Amino acid sequence: MAGAATQELGTRCPPALLTAVRAATRSGAGWRQTAALVAAALARHLPSPDVLTAAERAGDPASYTQHILHTEDSGSFSVVAVVWRPGQATPIHDHVTWCVVGVVAGNEHEELYGLAGGPAGEHLVRIAVRDNGTGSVSGFAPPGDIHRVRNTGAETAISIHIYGADISRLGSSVRRRYDLPVLAAARPQRRRPASTLTRRALSLRRVR
Numbered sequence: 001m002a003g004a005a006t007q008e009l010g011t012r013c014p015p016a017l018l019t020a021v022r023a024a025t026r027s028g029a030g031w032r033q034t035a036a037l038v039a040a041a042l043a044r045h046l047p048s049p050d051v052l053t054a055a056e057r058a059g060d061p062a063s064y065t066q067h068i069l070h071t072e073d074s075g076s077f078s079v080v081a082v083v084w085r086p087g088q089a090t091p092i093h094d095h096v097t098w099c100v101v102g103v104v105a106g107n108e109h110e111e112l113y114g115l116a117g118g119p120a121g122e123h124l125v126r127i128a129v130r131d132n133g134t135g136s137v138s139g140f141a142p143p144g145d146i147h148r149v150r151n152t153g154a155e156t157a158i159s160i161h162i163y164g165a166d167i168s169r170l171g172s173s174v175r176r177r178y179d180l181p182v183l184a185a186a187r188p189q190r191r192r193p194a195s196t197l198t199r200r201a202l203s204l205r206r207v208r
């Protein structure tokens, strides 16, 4: 995630989830297939919000916050909890590696963008929106992963993110922040909830 305050608190990831993610990431598959395998692992072992302390679950009025729950010694993946108060949002960004997200509280509204050029210069086109409710799990991999996430609900949202990188070393999974105009395009698709679309979401993102 981009621009979030980061708090390194060591390994606090549930053991069953760690075991499943290790198996998925050691498969030797490419990024997209690895994201699908990790998404399946997270769906089977989605933690409760209690993986964070009450103070952490309350969030921060200044910004959404991220808490590193685990970084694998090899640097092959990291598990991060993100807390969003109502209205808090990321910048538009993409990522350096595959990413899997499971929502454990509240609702996260996601906007997906395409990068375009031409006479108007480099700009973004919003190509899809979707709402990821509690219990939904989705995964994706670059390229074609430009998005913005916002808590549009009335309650604090919490999500578990698994990245294919050492976030304690990188500080963030963000490859680029896109401070570009968003120009009109065809009406964005409203996608079905990610809970039913883990693999479908991967295939949808592949075409961008």
Ligand SMILES: [Fe+2]
Residues within 6 Å of the ligand: 001, 093, 094, 095, 147
């Ligand atoms: Fe992101």
